[in-house]
Amino acid sequence: MDRPGKIVCVGRNYRAHADELGHAVPKEPLIFLKPPSAVIADGEAIVLPAASRDVQHEGEIGVVLGSRLKAADERAARAAVGGVVCVNDVTARDLQNRDAQWTRAKGFDTFCPVGPRVLPAGPSFDLTGLEVLCRVNGAVRQHGRAQDMLFGIPALLAYISGVMTLEPGDLVATGTPAGVGPLAPGDVVEVEIPGVGVLRNPVVASA
Numbered sequence: 312m313d314r315p316g317k318i319v320c321v322g323r324n325y326r327a328h329a330d331e332l333g334h335a336v337p338k339e340p341l342i343f344l345k346p347p348s349a350v351i352a353d354g355e356a357i358v359l360p361a362a363s364r365d366v367q368h369e370g371e372i373g374v375v376l377g378s379r380l381k382a383a384d385e386r387a388a389r390a391a392v393g394g395v396v397c398v399n400d401v402t403a404r405d406l407q408n409r410d411a412q413w414t415r416a417k418g419f420d421t422f423c424p425v426g427p428r429v430l431p432a433g434p435s436f437d438l439t440g441l442e443v444l445c446r447v448n449g450a451v452r453q454h455g456r457a458q459d460m461l462f463g464i465p466a467l468l469a470y471i472s473g474v475m476t477l478e479p480g481d482l483v484a485t486g487t488p489a490g491v492g493p494l495a496p497g498d499v500v501e502v503e504i505p506g507v508g509v510l511r512n513p514v515v516a517s518a
């Protein structure tokens with residue numbers, strides 16, 4: 312896919328994941344940005360930065376905007392969905408806990424694997440039936456269902472569109488389910504959305 316103009320991420324959108332990090336569930340969506348420079352494709356390496364000792368995988372359902380969206384309601388937001396794609400919201404957990412802003416923890420180069428393809432998701436596509444799995448070296452670490460999101464995809468897009476205009480090609484990462492954990496050099500991490508694809512990336516240490 313083309314590099315998105317912006318990447319809007321949602322934090323703590325599954326109750327079990329908020330619990331595992333010791334956070335209360337948010338009363339409204341918790342959003343942050345990842346820089347487009349963090350995007351890598353299927354097969355490219357996630358580089359562990361020297362600044363972190365605890366880089367973790369976050370398998371997520373990604374939504375790609377098909378049309379412009381501004382201050383929309385949920386119905387218009389649903390109509391603006393262009394497609395669905397696997398995303399890994401790679402996170403330096405130690406830096407996230409140290410910094411009030413998550414820009415550093417979420418923003419290193421290679422920290423946003425996206426792919427392998429965007430599955431078109433028109434009006435008849437059932438977004439609530441989506442599931443996401445994350446495997447490390449073949450072992451399942453995360454398995455979430457869109458129906459377990461605290462805020463569903465149309466609600467997320469509507470909320471975000473009230474803050475910033477979403478443009479065609481923008482990517483929204485809809486939050487990670489429970490089971491996040493560390494990555495080490497030599498690992499292979501996979502994010503799978505059944506029916507959409509498998510995003511597979513090796514992990515290497517910084518040179």
Ligand code: MG
Nearest residue numbers: 369400486487
């Ligand atoms: Mg995330």
